[in-house]
Amino acid sequence: MTASPSLLEVKDIRKHYGAIKAVDGVSLSVDPGEIVGVIGPNGSGKTTLFNSILGQIKPTSGNVEFCGEDITGMSPLQLSRRGVGRTFQTLQVFVKLSVRDNLIAAAQEFKGTMPSRLFAPPDAGLGYHADEMIELFRLKHVAHLPAGSLSYGQQKLIDIAMAFMPAPQLVLLDEPCAGVNPILVDELHDLLVNLNRTQGGSFVVIEHNMDFIMKLCAHVVCMVEGKVLAEGPPAEVQSNRQVLEAYLGN
Amino acid sequence: MGELIHLVVSGTATGAIYALAALGFTLLWQASNTVNFAQGEFVMLPAFMMLFFIGTLGTPLWLAFLLTCPVAMLLLGYTFKRVIVDPLIRHGVIPLVIATLGLAIGLKQLVKASVTAQAQPFDSAFPNGLLTMGTITVSYADVGTLLLAGMIVIGLQLFLNRTLTGRAMQAVAQNTEAAKVLGINVQRMVLYTFLINAVLAVVTALLITPTYLAKFDMGESIGLKAFYAAIIGGFNQARGALLGGVLVGVLENLTGAYVSAAYKEGVALLLFMIVIIVRPEGLLGKPEERKV
Amino acid sequence: MNRTRRAILVVALMVGALLPLFLKSYGIYLLTLLCVYLMPAFGLNLIVGYAGQMSIGQGAFYGIGAYIAALLMTKAGIPFWLVLPVAATSCFTIGLALGFPALRVQHHYLAFATLGFNVLVYLVMRNEEQLTGGTFGMSNIPRPSLFGYSFDGALPFFYLTYVSLLALGCVLWWLLRSPWGRAFAALRDNPIRAESTGVNITAYTLLAFAIGAACAGIGGAYLAALVNFIEPGQFGVSVSLTMLLAVIVGGSGRFFGPVLGSAIVILLPEWLRFLQDWYLTLFGFAVIVMMIFLPGGLLSFADRLKTRRRAP
Known part of the structure; x- marks a missing residue:
């Protein structure tokens, strides 16, 4: 851990629906100004993790800290007041x-x-x-x-x-590239880099588009079946054998 | 004591009638997210159809009932679905709510303008008189109503649970997409629900009109109570409609007798308000999680 | 608002102001009634059209306003101008309370919750005879006067109502143009997104109901003074229902939608008197047809033509 406190600290979040463990003990931390990518196959619990952080659903256990404050279970309204923004996977305008x-x-x-x-x-x-x-x-x-x-x-x-x-100080982006044409994906990348530089906020990005994530993020977390399988710099995660297996199947 | 039992029995009988209308309500909602604000008018119209058959063609009540069923299925089931529900349902719940509100006004005024504004007497399907067992007195009408409503409910449950068509209908109600994938003809199952709702409305009319009298605005009260019964019991549960209906019927009777006859009408409402504030999914309902 | 629309508005306002001069007393009464009716209708449009809530209970607030006015004026002799703020604030407060179910349930549940509230208010009006006169209603409600000038006559009272309606309209127009209007629209279009962009949906939902109810309370006070006699039947569920349909038929979420819709509900039946009960029959079925072919209401017709031209 670095000396500077992290902006977002997710500690051992779990969300269980009966026997189904959508998110099963995920921890991650985001530093100020950092762009973190979350990847993983469909159904690996990425969006559930997002919704637990963002107060859309109540996590079964674990907690979330933002700027040192416990924000677990806060409503989206309270979070937005504290400077946490989000985009949605499905269109929400x-x-x-x-x-x-x-x-x-x-x-x-x-x-x-x-x-x-x-x-x-x-x-x-x-x-x-x-x-x-x-x-x-x-x-x-x-x-x-x-x-x-x-x-x-x-x-x-x-x-x-x-x-x-x-x-906002922190933005959680849920699949910004989904359904977007390749040219727009490139533009989106430039836009986000630009905004990161000018506004100085941190991003957490869920995305399936590997190229996009690899180019944009300094730190990547790979989730499989509700757990963190691997995390680290993009190149490292990308070459991780378990990650490849999870994506390609066995 | 005897009076209390009498009140409970007759309340249960009235409640059973509410439950029939409420059952149609919940079935429509489950199968196709249709909230029918004209449900009360769907009861009023068959009452006048039966009067037509009796008055104009001179048929006995039972035959009038049997003749009304197919007419209601055609008009209030098939036509309602094809002409109003199908074009509107993809725009969400509210446009359909507005359209059925319009339908309610239209049907009501149609009867008022073309038939009569006066209340018409309507013969009971059951003999007059009271059944006395010791200190307990109940009317034949109440017993008959309970028996008939009970038979209908049990028959419907058997149909839904024991037959292939019934199970397919339940599958559609629970998960339309999955049902489609399984090769179930969703539209047909939804249509069956509308037809069942129409028949339930005719039965409700047969049972309630002797007390309410056939009048163009008789549907306002019955429609309202059917909905309240459905919400109180749980909108997404057929059993909920039964519980809600009976609860409303009994409490209304008791309030009317022991508290205030003037506010009898407010009982269903009060119960409904408590339920939506304390337990919006209804007494027997399952909560529906807010979708993101 | 572009120049054509502004011109149309000015002309319409002039016509509204001059028309009564050429009418007999019944015509003036009808126009006054339209102005009075528009107060709750504007409020309902805020609730339904702008904030995206559902209400079949506006008639209850109309009635509460009317009964408060009638009680205070006839039994306590309080002048109209003091009664007006009492009616408005009472309805505002009750509207705030009625908003609470709206936080728990939506759409059709809310429709029935508000409808039930209307039934309850109706029962109170009918049953509490000592206070409300029961089914006999309350009569001899006086018309207001100001600095010794009495608005008893049909024309003076029309102009009083007309000016009051314009004032209310201006307040609502300004409210809806302020950031509040945008917050209401955000709540209507997408409450989930609205909440995550900082819109306090609890506060705005309650406020929509409260402000809408206050408008109805004011309208009720004017109604009491206009008709001089009120009884529960004037504020039953069917009144709320008709008002809701009027707002939607005119074009909910459009500022002038209620004007068109209310004219259809109040004025048109007078011209089409020969239709009698058939009028409402036609109205009911016309609502269905409109929901299928023009769900945005009559005022959306122009937009429909425009988009059609843009994308053939």
């Missing part, structure tokens, strides 16, 4: 709101208090920031259209841009 409103909605609740927002300007003072983000994600030509009317890839971008709008 505000379908009837415009792209720009989606981005503003993702950050406005962190500005001022609820009563003060009643008297704030309609864009909550975030219009400029939203436009910057729209520029960065190349969504300008669709910025005024309802998010629900856009293509899958575009909605995926909105979803990711929303998570970064309030400049």
Whole structure:
């Protein structure tokens, strides 16, 4: 362990559904500014791990610490207030709101208090920031259209841009590349590197796209059947025999 | 003591009628996520159909009932599914809720405008009179209602559990996708559910109309109670509908007799409010986890 | 809002203001009734159209507002202008309480919970005779006056209601344009995402119900003053139901949706009187047809045409 305390500390998380052990004792730590990748075959418990960290489901045991504070079982609302953002595996945008409103909605609740927002300007003072983000994600030509009317890839971008709008300290990305075309995957990689540099936040990324993970992450965790099978630098994990077997089957 | 038993028995009988309508409700929900706000009107319409057969064609009640069943299956089962449910169900629960609200108003006003706004008497299927055993007195109608409702429920359970079609219907209700993969004709099974619901509505009409009288707005109360019964017992459990129905019927009777006749109507509501706050999945229901 | 729409709005407001001058007293009464009805309808649109909740209980708040106004004005002699904030805050508080089931259950459960609340309020109105007059209702409710000027006449009361409606509309417009409006919409479109982006869905859900109820409370007070006589039947479940359908038929989640929907519910039957009970029959079936072919409501028709043109 380094001297500087880690940003996120996941300690021995377990989530059991009856006899099924979706997550079975996973620990991991994320340092400030670090990008950690979580890989593993389908059904290895990655999303369940995410949902346990993010308060969407209650873990059976274990705890999660963020900035030294125990955040286990906190609601998504409390977590977002503490600077933990997320993207979703399935599209989760505000379908009837415009792209720009989606981005503003993702950050406005962190500005001022609820009563003060009643008297704030309609864009909550975030219009400029939203436009910057729209520029960065190349969504300008669709910025005024309802998010629900856009293509899958575009909605995926909105979803990711929303998570970064309030400049959170930690973002958990659940399969950002799923269903996204290869060109967009490259763009996404550049975007995330860019955001990591400018906003300085840490990311945890679940992903099946190996190239993407290998290029993006400094540290990779491979999960199989609810357990951590291997972790370390990408090249090391990639060449791990057990990991290869888990992916290719035996 | 005798009075209490009488109240409980007649409450159970009324509750059994609620349960029949509630059963249809839960079956529709399980099979196709349909929440039918016109369930009460689905009871009202057969009542008037039976009156039509009796009044215009001069058939006896039992024949009117038998003639009404296929008509109801066609109109309230098949047509309802094809014309209203099928086009709307993929847009989620709410558009269908709104459409069935519209249907409820439409059917109600249709009867009011084209038949009558007055309450019509409706003969009981059972003889008048009381059955006395020692200090306990119960009416033939209550006993008959309990027997008939019981037979229907048992018959339905046997059908659902013992026959191939019944089991296929349950499979569809539990997991539509898996049922499809297994080669079950999902649409047909869902249709069967709608047909069963229509028949249940006719039976409910047969049993409840003698007390409620046939009136265009008779469905408001019965529909509401059917839903409350379903929620109280557990929306995703057929047994829940039975428990909920009987609970509502008995408590209503007891409240009416011992607490306040004016607030009798509020009992189902109160029970419902307590249940959704304390145990939203219902007394016998299984919780449905929030999906991410 | 673009220039055409603004022009249409100005013209519509002018027509609304001038029309009563050319009408007989029954026509003025109907227009006033429409204005009164729009207050709870706007509130319901906030609950259903903007915050994405479900309510078949708006009529109960309409009734609570009306009964509070009637009681305070006839039995305690309190002037209308003091009664109005009492009606609004009472309904706000009760609406807040009714929002709690909405935190536990959604959609059709909520529909029935609010409907049940309406039944309960109706029972209280009907049964607590000493307070509410039971089925006989309450009569001789006075119209308001201001600085000695009485709004007794049909026209003065219309203009009072019209201006009050505009004021209420402006407040709601401003509220929905503020970040709150966006938070309500986020709650409606995707509560799970909303929560993870910091939207306090508990607070916004409760507030939607409370603000919507307060609008109905204000509307109820105006209704009591308009009709001078109230009884429980005016606030039954069917009233809530019709109001919900009016909002949806007009176009829920669109600011002016309730105006169109309420006109269909309040004014149209008067022109189509020869239809009698057939009017509601047609209305009911028309709702089904609309849900199948135009689920966004009548006001979404223009959008439908636009998207069709864009993507043939």
